[in-house]
Structures are given as structure tokens and as C-alpha cells.
Amino acid sequence: MISDIQISSATLDITSCINRVMDPQCGGIDIFVGTVRNSTKGKAVVRLEFEAYESMALKEMQQIANDIMGRWPVHKLLIHHRTGVLAVGDVAVVIAVAAAHRDAAFDACRYAIDTLKQTVPIWKKEVFEDGEQWVAAHP
């Protein structure tokens, strides 16, 4: 399995991510795109600020890739996460998975985003008109 794992403050390019995993051997490509929503619990979001413990985040993302390699016949995996200040509608993360058949692509892609959200040391702060809060920080 080939994996392409990156963290960067540059704007994410969905089409480029798809092109990177496309392969003649693969009949199914599944993509997850995480974008910045305009509101949370009824409050209008002004922007999100993403922060990463980069060296460890890359390690944890690589671990996700290793897990996927062991569980599904995936040929190519891409995980690109953006950091910095993002506006509503901006793309925060792209996960692209290519496999010979769609079952593995769907399952591995779901696994990747679900696990990323639990283990990868990246944090987002929601900024509202009247305040800000770190997502999931408080019970």
C-alpha cells in the first residue's frame, strides 16, 4: 500500500488528492472531505483555528495507514490535514482511498476519519462573534 500523509497550512486541493490515488489497478476510490461548517449548536461560526503537534500527528496518521494496510486490500491511501485559520466552507481534511473494489475503499475511508478524530493530536478552536471555544475540550 502506498500512503501519502501530509499536514500543511496550504489550501487543500481535492482534485489533486483524488488524482494522486487513482490507479489503473483500482476500480473504487472513496473520498472523505471535511469542511468548516457555518454553525455549531445554533451559533454562527466565524472561523476555525487548527493547531497540530505535527511530528506526533504524522506518526499517528501513519499508524492509521498501517492499521488499514493490515485490515483491507487498499492500494493507495492519502490523508491531508490542514492547519491554521480556516473560513466557513474551507476544506480541513481530505482522505482518499483507492482499492481494487469499493468495499475496502468505503470501509478503510470510514475507519481513517473515525480514528483520526480520536487519536491524532490536532485541535480546532471555534471562533464565534461573541467568544471562542476549543471543540471537545470540556465535558
Place this chain on the structure above:
Amino acid sequence: MVFGIAREIVGNGSVTIQVNDVATVAQLKKELILQYPELAGLASFAIAVNGVYATDDMIIKQADEVAVIPPVSGG
């Protein structure tokens, strides 16, 4: 190294905690909460040693890179 909301609580991207020559992760967490009680109000926080999530019984050495990891929210 301190990240996210923990960084705001501590007031800095890094913090120095005095421990004996050899300390466990559990001792570090206790000391952190003593000095920064607001940390106890978080849903949770983890400690990473050299980029790996640590269990409470793990020992921290002088040269280790230690990070305070508040609840993650990537993706």
C-alpha cells in the same frame, strides 16, 4: 510542550515542571494539575512521551520530549 486549550491554561507553549530524577507520567499529571488546576476541568488530557501516548506508569527521563495533549479534535 503544551497544546490547544492546555496551552491557554498554562499561558505558554511550554512549561517546566520540577520532578525528581525519575518521574512517572502519573506524577507529572498530578504536578500539572496542582500548578494549573484548570486542567482538571478538561474532559481529559493525555501525556505523550517522544510522540507516543503514555500510560500513567511510564517513566519520564530528562531528555524525553513530553507533551500535554488535551482532547483532540482534528478532522
